[in-house]
Amino acid sequence: MEMIEVRNLKKEYRIAKKSTGMMGSLKHLIMPQYETLEAVKGISFRINEGESAAFLGSNGAGKSTTIKMLTGIMKPSDGTVRIMGKDPFLNRIENARRIGVVFGQKSQLWWDIPVIESFRLLKNIYGIPEEQYNRNMEKFGEILGLHDFLSQPARKLSLGQRVRADLAASLLHEPPILFLDEPTIGVDVAAKQKIYEFLRETNREKKTTILLTSHDMKDLESICQRLIILEKGKILFDDTIDKLLKKYGGEMSLEEIIIRLFEYDVLV
Amino acid sequence: MKKYLAYIRCGFLEGCAYRSTFITGMLANFIQAVVLYYVWKSIFTYQDAVNGYTWEIMKQYVFVAFLCNSVFSMGFEMSIAERIVKGDIILDLLKPLSYRGMLFFRMLGTAGLEFAATFVLIGSVYLAVNGLRYLSGMRTVLFLISLFLGMGVKFCIQYIFSLLCFYTDNSYGVTKAREILTNFFSGALIPLAMFPGVLRDVVNILPFQGIIYTPCCIFIGTFSARESMISILLQIVWIAVLGLLGTLLGKKAFGVISMYGG
Ligand SMILES: Nc1ncnc2c1ncn2[C@@H]1O[C@H](COP(=O)(O)OP(=O)(O)OP(=O)(O)O)[C@@H](O)[C@H]1O
Numbered sequence: 001m002e003m004i005e006v007r008n009l010k011k012e013y014r015i016a017k018k019s020t021g022m023m024g025s026l027k028h029l030i031m032p033q034y035e036t037l038e039a040v041k042g043i044s045f046r047i048n049e050g051e052s053a054a055f056l057g058s059n060g061a062g063k064s065t066t067i068k069m070l071t072g073i074m075k076p077s078d079g080t081v082r083i084m085g086k087d088p089f090l091n092r093i094e095n096a097r098r099i100g101v102v103f104g105q106k107s108q109l110w111w112d113i114p115v116i117e118s119f120r121l122l123k124n125i126y127g128i129p130e131e132q133y134n135r136n137m138e139k140f141g142e143i144l145g146l147h148d149f150l151s152q153p154a155r156k157l158s159l160g161q162r163v164r165a166d167l168a169a170s171l172l173h174e175p176p177i178l179f180l181d182e183p184t185i186g187v188d189v190a191a192k193q194k195i196y197e198f199l200r201e202t203n204r205e206k207k208t209t210i211l212l213t214s215h216d217m218k219d220l221e222s223i224c225q226r227l228i229i230l231e232k233g234k235i236l237f238d239d240t241i242d243k244l245l246k247k248y249g250g251e252m253s254l255e256e257i258i259i260r261l262f263e264y265d266v267l268v
Numbered sequence: 269m270k271k272y273l274a275y276i277r278c279g280f281l282e283g284c285a286y287r288s289t290f291i292t293g294m295l296a297n298f299i300q301a302v303v304l305y306y307v308w309k310s311i312f313t314y315q316d317a318v319n320g321y322t323w324e325i326m327k328q329y330v331f332v333a334f335l336c337n338s339v340f341s342m343g344f345e346m347s348i349a350e351r352i353v354k355g356d357i358i359l360d361l362l363k364p365l366s367y368r369g370m371l372f373f374r375m376l377g378t379a380g381l382e383f384a385a386t387f388v389l390i391g392s393v394y395l396a397v398n399g400l401r402y403l404s405g406m407r408t409v410l411f412l413i414s415l416f417l418g419m420g421v422k423f424c425i426q427y428i429f430s431l432l433c434f435y436t437d438n439s440y441g442v443t444k445a446r447e448i449l450t451n452f453f454s455g456a457l458i459p460l461a462m463f464p465g466v467l468r469d470v471v472n473i474l475p476f477q478g479i480i481y482t483p484c485c486i487f488i489g490t491f492s493a494r495e496s497m498i499s500i501l502l503q504i505v506w507i508a509v510l511g512l513l514g515t516l517l518g519k520k521a522f523g524v525i526s527m528y529g530g
């Protein structure tokens with residue numbers, strides 16, 4: 001079954017054209033000028049049930065922008081998105097039930113109250129049965145080492161701890177689709193290894209569809225079979241990692257190919 | 269429904285986490301109420317009645333109005349604006365819930381604590397000043413209904429103003445404008461009956477009176493039973509109208525909003 005279908009998707013941001021300094025700000029106040037920035041320039045792809053795909057691209061390539069449109073929180077400028085056959089922006093609430101999302105830079109944990117309360121809230125929001133909740137809390141607690149800080153408010157967690165808790169939070173309701181935007185920021189090597197294993201297992205056993213972005217090649221290689229390279233809002237490559245290595249690699253590793261790509265702007 | 273109720277708990281816990289801000293805020297408000305009490309007292313030493321309001325009525329009004337004003341007193345426009353600018357609103361929208369519903373119950377949890385504390389504090393002051401002689405069971409029940417509906421009106425207004433923050437960078441201005449409007453036209457400072465002619469008519473066709481003036485008059489008894497019923501009905505109508513307006517505005521606002529960060 002097709003879980004994610006994207007056709008000719010575009011996003012234009014309107015950004016203020018400001019010259020620097022006080023005078024610039026003043027001028028903008030009186031006569032605001034805007035220009036459009038095309039962050040995503042008409043991309044298309046499909047992802048089937050049980051696939052695990054990765055977005056790869058340099059900073060500002062449009063990865064997060066695409067994920068925001070796929071999760072239904074931002075309206076595309078043009079083109080269509082279908083998540084399990086439905087438009088995620090028009091069916092935001094229904095869509096939200098079927099996806100799990102991690103934005104590594106952001107936290108859905110409540111800043112001032114114990115982490116466990118955030119989890120309890122999620123249990124109620126998604127109507128997670130008691131048995132499933134306990135089972136998952138037990139399992140995630142083990143794999144992600146949550147037990148040490150569940151009673152702490154989120155503001156007291158270290159970066160890696162917070163990210164781990166956020167990952168658990170996004171998986172609690174066992175969504176069929178996972179969107180992970182840099183889910184391993186600040187996570188130590190040992191914990192990363194466990195996360196990889198866990199995500200692979202979820203992908204295999206529950207047929208969970210995963211779409212991930214990361215700047216860590218290890219993440220991509222460990223979790224995903226398929227690679228979508230996005231540069232300047234366009235898709236440059238969309239196939240398995242093995243194919244990329246065969247086609248362009250020769251003796252090079254994935255990392256070396258990508259460095260070349262980012263430097264010379266083409267796959268050579 | 270259960271999912272929304274869960275937000276009351278988190279809102280409450282969050283309110284508790286901020287108890288020091290909340291205590292100082294309440295003290296400041298309390299001082300304001302006391303000052304207002306003495307200002308009115310001095311006015312009434314020169315005058316027996318202002319537009320039918322006597323000191324007897326006024327010394328109830330001051331405290332009841334204060335109590336009504338203390339629910340949802342903080343307003344959430346600023347916090348929403350901050351969540352937009354930081355991009356944290358993304359996380360709210362990723363939940364399978366109505367955004368407005370979530371806000372309402374979260375505020376209810378936070379306000380619960382504030383309201384309970386104010387209720388005890390102001391209730392005792394009210395009793396110390398006025399004693400039991402003005403109280404009526406029937407009116408108190410209607411008052412509580414009207415107070416709750418007033419909260420609804422206030423919430424709808426705050427929601428609409430917070431949607432304006434989607435369009436402007438100046439959330440502080442938006443919040444202040446809303447605060448001044450609600451404080452003045454709701455009867456928080458001056459009973460609306462004291463407003464001069466035209467202004468009185470204007471106030472009558474605005475929704476703000478439902479926030480404070482309506483519940484206050486019901487409690488004090490300046491509204492007859494019939495008037496009370498009509499006013500309560502009017503509050504319900506306003507909630508429906510403002511709610512619809514919020515829904516329509518929201519549809520537009522969520523389409524233009526920029527999701528920052530990532
Ligand atoms: N809310 C916004 N308003 C205006 N421009 C934006 C906004 N969000 C992103 N952009 C611009 O759109 C482009 C794509 O940004 P995006 O966040 O999608 O990149 P990314 O691929 O996730 O990069 P990174 O790897 O650094 O996270 C960038 O040039 C960025 O400056």
Ligand SMILES: [Mg+2]
Nearest residue numbers: 063064065530
């Ligand atoms: Mg990004």
